[in-house]
Amino acid sequence: MGNRVRQDKNNRRRFWALVFVVVSLFCIIFFAARGRFQVPVSSQAVSLVLSPFQSAFGWVSGELRGITDSIWDVVTVHEQNKMLRNEVAQLRVQNLQASEYAAENARLRALLDYKQAASQFDLVAARVIGRESATWSSMIVINRGTMDGIQNNMPVVTEKGLVGHVVEAGPNSSKVQLILDPRSSVGTLIQRPDSRVAGIVEGDMDNPTMPRMVNIPKNADVDEGDMIVTSGFGGIYPKGLAVGIVSSLKNDAGGLLKIAVLEPAVDFQRLEDVMVIVASREAPPEPFVTPQQTPGTETDPAAEQRAAEEAAGAEDDSTQTENEQ
Amino acid sequence: MKKIAILIGLVLLLYVLQTSFLPLFAIHGVSPDLMLLLTVSFAFLRGVREGALMGFAVGLLQDLSTGTFLGVNAFTRLLIGLVCGSFSDRVFKEQFFLPIMASVAATIANYFILVLLMLLLGYRFDLVHHMGYILIPMLIYQLAFAYPVHRLAYELDKKLSEKYEG
Numbered sequence: 335m336g337n338r339v340r341q342d343k344n345n346r347r348r349f350w351a352l353v354f355v356v357v358s359l360f361c362i363i364f365f366a367a368r369g370r371f372q373v374p375v376s377s378q379a380v381s382l383v384l385s386p387f388q389s390a391f392g393w394v395s396g397e398l399r400g401i402t403d404s405i406w407d408v409v410t411v412h413e414q415n416k417m418l419r420n421e422v423a424q425l426r427v428q429n430l431q432a433s434e435y436a437a438e439n440a441r442l443r444a445l446l447d448y449k450q451a452a453s454q455f456d457l458v459a460a461r462v463i464g465r466e467s468a469t470w471s472s473m474i475v476i477n478r479g480t481m482d483g484i485q486n487n488m489p490v491v492t493e494k495g496l497v498g499h500v501v502e503a504g505p506n507s508s509k510v511q512l513i514l515d516p517r518s519s520v521g522t523l524i525q526r527p528d529s530r531v532a533g534i535v536e537g538d539m540d541n542p543t544m545p546r547m548v549n550i551p552k553n554a555d556v557d558e559g560d561m562i563v564t565s566g567f568g569g570i571y572p573k574g575l576a577v578g579i580v581s582s583l584k585n586d587a588g589g590l591l592k593i594a595v596l597e598p599a600v601d602f603q604r605l606e607d608v609m610v611i612v613a614s615r616e617a618p619p620e621p622f623v624t625p626q627q628t629p630g631t632e633t634d635p636a637a638e639q640r641a642a643e644e645a646a647g648a649e650d651d652s653t654q655t656e657n658e659q
Numbered sequence: 660m661k662k663i664a665i666l667i668g669l670v671l672l673l674y675v676l677q678t679s680f681l682p683l684f685a686i687h688g689v690s691p692d693l694m695l696l697l698t699v700s701f702a703f704l705r706g707v708r709e710g711a712l713m714g715f716a717v718g719l720l721q722d723l724s725t726g727t728f729l730g731v732n733a734f735t736r737l738l739i740g741l742v743c744g745s746f747s748d749r750v751f752k753e754q755f756f757l758p759i760m761a762s763v764a765a766t767i768a769n770y771f772i773l774v775l776l777m778l779l780l781g782y783r784f785d786l787v788h789h790m791g792y793i794l795i796p797m798l799i800y801q802l803a804f805a806y807p808v809h810r811l812a813y814e815l816d817k818k819l820s821e822k823y824e825g
Binding site (some may be wrong): 352362388465470514 | 671674675676678679682683685688690711715720721727729730731733734737738741773776777779780782784788789792793
């Protein structure tokens with residue numbers, strides 16, 4: 335009899351302990367989501383222990399992917415080569431125009447005495463070693479941490495565009511919140527010169543692979559296919575990083591604003607190597623130089639020759655000035 | 660003591676596999692959730708107490724290491740460990756069908772608890788669209804991985820109880 339009473343008492347205590355744990359977890363979720371609660375050291379300790387294992391597995395999966403990719407490359411190389419030649423020809427034309435614009439830009443800037451806006455970044459390359467499978471938030475783990483100079487709130491990019499920012503830098507690994515995460519928000523602009531509409535790009539829970547640009551006025555000039563770049567507002571992301579392309583437009587539930595669904599510039603499904611911007615400073619843009627044409631693919635021999643002559647001429651000039659001095 | 664060390668090793672191995680290898684095969688960014696499967700299997704094999712503890716521990720590990728909404732995984736996994744564990748004395752350990760079906764049910768339950776939490780946190784989304792986009796690939800993956808994970812947990816449990824409990 336007494337035994338039974340004690341067991342009942344034990345059971346009741348266990349039940350209340352459980353209720354206590356569940357309720358406190360519930361509270362922690364809400365406090366943490368509102369940013370009023372930070373896990374002190376434990377989170378960094380966990381990443382410190384896990385990151386070597388993750389690195390090893392990340393390396394193996396990177397190799398595997400490398401092998402399958404190279405097989406695919408070999409199979410498609412002929413077709414791809416044709417397309418690339420075509421693209422090179424088009425890009426050369428564009429390049430010529432761009433250098434024309436660059437010259438004009440430099441001249442006009444000098445005329446207006448405008449501050450140089452082009453900035454130069456110091457980058458730290460990092461490998462993605464972990465990715466969360468949960469679909470409510472999008473985070474990756476990279477293999478660089480405070481020991482490599484990474485700190486919180488540093489922007490993370492690839493050569494194609496913006497990836498996200500560092501939210502928690504550990505000693506040898508860091509957590510990066512992608513722009514797909516619903517908690518992330520990036521100040522952005524439409525790149526088209528006659529539009530320049532500003533908005534905020536947020537992660538979308540409905541579609542975890544495509545973020546959306548919100549707060550666009552209903553009559554704003556936004557079209558499908560417009561390029562979205564960072565505006566530099568907010569201080570985390572520098573200006574002018576590619577974010578994505580508008581893939582569709584829809585009306586906000588309130589009816590006053592529009593929402594643009596973006597095709598991100600970066601392929602988040604195949605994210606392997608990223609770069610962290612550890613410092614950005616303003617610097618004069620580098621002089622425009624036409625890249626060397628690959629032998630056998632010259633589409634414009636005349637331009638090639640001209641470039642070679644110019645290069646030779648420039649060298650002569652510099653030797654001359656040196657001699658004069 | 661050694662038993663706990665082996666269990667921790669298993670959890671870490673599966674976790675690292677889940678975060679660094681399985682995302683290669685992700686559909687719509689969804690990849691299998693081995694930690695959830697492990698919680699269900701473990702709860703069915705070991706009962707309510709250890710099931711709940713396991714759920715809480717792996718959930719916390721996930722929360723701390725990837726930096727999602729803190730505590731959500733610990734919360735859902737604790738509940739799932741509790742519920743599955745309370746069925747453990749009513750099924751034979753050699754029965755494989757039920758734990759595997761239960762892991763599908765647990766995935767659905769996990770999904771809806773998270774939906775509820777997200778709604779309470781103030782995020783709005785189109786549920787029907789989201790279910791088609793996320794839940795269905797998730798269920799297919801979980802069904803495919805439920806058997807291997809349960810088999811692994813079962814063999815390990817058998818070996819450990821033979822060795823340390825007589």
